[in-house]
Amino acid sequence: MTLEVLAALLKWLLYGGALASAGAVFARMALGVQAGEAGTAMCRIITAGAGLATAAAVGTTLVLLTRLGGIFESGALAAVWLGPAGLAAGLQLGGGLAMLLSSIFNGRFGWSLAGAVAMLASFGISGHAASLNVPSGLIVVFHAAAAAWWLGALFILRRACIALSNVELLCLVRRFSRLAEGIIGAMVAAGVLLILALVKLPLELTPYLVALSAKIALAGAVLALAVYNRLSLTPKLASSGHAAARRALGLTIGIEIAVIAAVxxxxAILTSLTSPHQ
Ligand code: HEM
Structure with missing residues (x-):
């Protein structure tokens, strides 16, 4: 495996861990009361996600140092730690550890929240959008935070399909739907702004554009599943509350989570192996 492919793989694990842990923190805050036992169970997702993101941040830094000349080479060390990549890695390590320790030792929720914010802020320090200007960096942080909330809320809903009563589940699904319309809409709008900032006209079929199109197609598939849940499964849950409707909801939420992993x-391919400037 080449170092470039290893870097992309580690980026994928970093995104997965960062969005799952930070998203579980945000979604627990937004859905906490309605989520009941399903919200409390999110500790496991926060622990696993933060552990994965922390390990991936260490791996990414080691790969970057190796690519720049060696792990103990002073020039490579200075280039990484004194530049945006080092600051981003620091935020990822600090944020990951804050979430990890706070969830393992049942610490204050404020530590988890600060860790989640630091983890996502790292995407606004280093990356294609971050390297353009400060507004683009802020938009990418907002985009990733909204996507994280969506993923975290899906984990809570999936657990709720097993753990909550029909009335509690319906209440939670309705609160999720009300919030999701605004948050997911804003995430897509931020994605469009990023495209306008990163992709220059006239369009050419570069590897960046191919990877971006694949990402948007996969994101479209998750959005279609979300609309199906909202328009078809939620009314069934309300009218019958039957075990079959709960099972179908749990299944489609599981598929949504799997497709988000593909997004x-x-x-990760888009941001590690391609460039909008090529
Ligand atoms: C399930 C939905 C989505 C998820 C989980 C997701 C996740 C992410 C994440 C984590 C990043 C941060 C990359 C970084 O700077 O390190 C990102 C960047 C980006 N996203 Fe999304 N996204 C989703 C949907 C969309 C949609 C619908 C669009 C377009 C309308 C979009 C367009 C972009 C663009 C253009 C970037 C910047 C890529 C770059 O830096 O080259 N995303 N996304």
């Missing part, structure tokens, strides 16, 4: 793989 993140496409994003």
């Amino acid at each position: 993140l793989a496409a994003t």
Whole structure:
């Protein structure tokens, strides 16, 4: 495996861990009361996600140092730690550890929240959008935070399909739907702004554009599943509350989570192996 492919793989694990852990923190805050036991169970997702993101951040830094000349080479060390990549890695390590320790030792929720914010802020320090200007960096942080909330809320809903009563589940699904319309809409709008900032006209079929199109197609598939849940499964849950409707909801949420993992793989390829400037 080449170092470039290893870097893309580690980026995928970083995105997965960062969005799952930070998203579980945000979604627990937004859905906490309605989520009941399903919200409390999110500790496991926060621990696993933060552990994965922290390990991936260490791996990414080691790969970057190796690519720049060697792990103990002073020039490579200075280039990484004194530049945006080092600051981003620092935020990822600090944020990951804050979430990890706070969830393992049942610490204050404020530490998890600060860790989640630091983890996502790292995407606004280093990356294609971050290297353009500060507004683009802020937009990418907002885009990733909204996507994280969506993923975290899906984990809570999936657990709720097993753990909550029909009335509690319906209440939670309705609150999720009300929030999701605005948050997911804003995430897509931020994605469009990023495209306008990163992709220059006239369009050419570059590897960047191919990877971006694959990502948007996969994101479109998750959005279609979300609309199906909202328009078809939620009314069934309300009218019958039957076990079959709960099972179908749990299944489609599981598929949504799997397709989001594929969106993140496409994003990792986009940001590690291609460039909008080529
Ligand atoms: C399930 C939905 C989505 C998820 C989980 C997701 C996730 C992410 C993440 C984590 C990043 C941060 C990359 C970084 O700077 O390190 C990102 C960047 C980006 N996203 Fe999304 N995204 C989703 C949907 C979309 C949609 C619908 C669009 C377009 C309308 C979009 C367009 C972009 C663009 C253009 C970037 C910047 C890529 C670059 O830096 O070259 N995303 N996305």
